[in-house]
Amino acid sequence: MEDTVVDIDLKEKEEYIINMGPQHPSTHGVLRFETCLQGETVKYLIPHCGYIHRGIEKMSESLTYPQLIHLTDRMDYLSAHINNEAVSLCVEKAMGVEVSDRVKYIRTILAELTRIASHQLWWSAFGMDLGALTTFFYGLRDREKILDIFEESTGARLLQSFITPGGLMYDVHPNFQKRVTEFVKYFRKKLPEYDQLLTGNIIFRERTQGIGYMSLEDAIEFGVTGPSGRGSGFHCDIRKIEPYSAYPLVKFDEITFDVGDTYHRYLVRMKEMWQSLSIIEQLIDGIPQGPIMLELKAIKAPKGEYYQRVETARGELGVFIVSDGAPSPARIHYRTPNFSNLFIINKISAGHKIADLVAISGSLDLVIPDIDR
């Protein structure tokens, strides 16, 4: 490591530099933290991203609009449906068409199921990072039920490519409603167990309360959205600010706390799972009949610039399309939530210990392919 460029000046005595990553069991993905430590305390931290840059935005310039969805669900792969929904909504906004009610209901139900699945995986990995190794298995066991629902209707568990500009690719399986209702009932019984195992535990509370304080001004300045920002009091839920799909029809609460430490970022996500369950319950019994796909001649955005934002499980995803009338976009840019959430980690972890760094980066819930695209 001595011959690589060292970005940090060692000012005081007893400071040394440690690299956490790119291959490390607890940064979830390929991300390198160059940490300057003094004893056990973190003085300064520089994240290096870009290890998984695949050129999604450039590749999209040679794909047609319907083909974009096969790349977008590889950005933040844990909220694959929501990424696809973002691109579909942007293209539909550009063409000026509106999808049928059936499509809106199904899109919202799939998005909320994805949100629950993503939070389940986050909970499993967070517990495992802190040392409670059983949480990994409990969270994933319950997530399997959601993945079975996805597999039955869309054909894939993780990268579904189901929500496409104009509607959905196929119709959902006839068992969809029954399975989702069963899952909601099952999960309502299991979620209190998660609280008993981890949330109320005194060791866990000692590890996360008072750690990684993020003030409201910092959250707004760095653009930290999603549950991480809402833990500091930033009201940034796009589902409330600019509702899309079937969100105007449902009633749910936006969960914010104004404490801003790791424990409250954790609590935001736990409570969001309850809210997602109630959204699904409000929609699942009333899915209207209707066409799945719009009858369009060609899916092409007219000339101009279009922007659409949605709320993924990690924050605000924005899709910006510049089009000159061709079948492929001239330029497409994704404002990804993880890119903005990552760079606040230097500010909030200065002064804490190495063990807290793991807890803080777990509570920010970073998915690295989203940072690098």
Place this chain on the structure above:
Amino acid sequence: MALLKTIKEVGNYFLEIYDGLASLARGMKVTGKYFIKPSEIVTQQYPENRATLQMFDAFKGELILKHTEDNEHFCDACNSCARACPNGSIEIVSKREVGEDGKSKRLLDKYIYRLDTCTFCGLCVPACDQNAIAFSQEFEHAVFDRTKLIKQLNKPGSHVVQKQKTEAK
């Protein structure tokens, strides 16, 4: 007053300890319950349960060209699926033949499908007008030699179904 404060602090100390131990006991109850009576074993004994393992019908395993029992397929080499594929995993090699009525027809020679670059996005299947391709539920694709993953989907000796049987869907 100072005495009252000390008594309160000592009381708080013991209350904290009790609180902490109670939360630990609650956590242990959850794992203990699963130890005594694991509600279900969520892992499957994979190679031994191949006989009963069934994927869902919509599962996107591998692309196949549908064949009837008489070894006939439905593909008319229109190239829609190759155009719909985002990364060129389908290549259609067609040939021209002169039919009975003297007009030259376009027929499928080789339908080349690259399993090693396919991303299973499923954009090819709805693009086909003849409903000729579909996804099978086969998931065991591991090979030792990468060239085996470039497959020719039309079976040897098969030809396209005659026009009166198919309707454009």
Place this chain on the structure above:
Amino acid sequence: MYDFTPIIESISGYFTSTFSPLWAGVLLMVLLGIAILGFYAILGLYLVYAERKICARMQNRIGPNRVGPMGLFQTIADLIKLLMKELIYIRNADSILFNIAPFIVIVASIMAIGSIPFAKGLQAIDLNIGVLYILAISSMGVIGVLIAGWASNSKYSVIGAMRSGAQVISYELSVGLALLCMITFSGSMQLSEIISSQEDGWWIFKGHIPALIAFVIYLIAGTAETNRGPFDLAEAESELTAGFHTEYSGIKFAFFFLAEYMNMFIIAAIATTVFLGGWLPFHIYNFSVFNNLMDLIPPIFWFFGKTAFVIYVMMWFKWTFPRLRIDQLLALEWKYLLPINLINLILTSFLTLMQWHF
């Protein structure tokens, strides 16, 4: 089966009568060494297997079940794999210290096993300062850990070793004080006398409240001593790869791994002897039918059964709780466990003087 004294007497009698005293002594010691090493190795292997099966059941899955019937040969397969691995020599590492460190850890725990009473008459050496001897020997294990971290010449190892060293020497205090409470009750440090003082009831029942508090503190401090459970930040896999044994591979890593499980066994065995009555069966006061039924089970099964229960509780801790940070761990010891221990000791002495225990 119920009393091993005649067997032991006959073996040592055979040796002393056939050879000269010097040779008899040497041969007996060699035989004892082989017996203890064999016991150590086999028990270590099956403790690893037990942990994997127990944690699997808590996690809704089956543990190892392919190698051998019910996966019983899994650890043997792992051992063979570790034996065949390449021993990596670190450049710039202090090679003498690097190679000695695993041995120090193993030697410390084998020496402690020598003084545990497994059944009536089955005790390698019965010192009259039994408990003190065991505490002293287990403190030698920490030297091995510190040497391992230092000699590896790697940042991660040093951090892990320093954390572990601080942790172990702090928690030895609590272990010692908790055992001191029970010594006050029973009046002697000799392990066989502690057991014989429990013939009318185990100390955890006879000593009611102070004994219960001492047991809980002993369990917590014991898991911290062995770097296990919620106190395993020295080898925290998700933070610093593997802590002080990052640079070890092959059989040396197997030694550290084995020593951790055997230390857990030793802590559990001491807990059984001092708190739960050692190899004595479970008697209810004067209920002779029940007592005679309990006497049918040989004492060696009682001993291993109680130890297995304590080991199960320690494994339960590990798989349920998240890890403590180093400063929280030290705060737990110095601010909570130590004051409570001291108060408990005063309470115990008072109760013993007034004979207010059963």
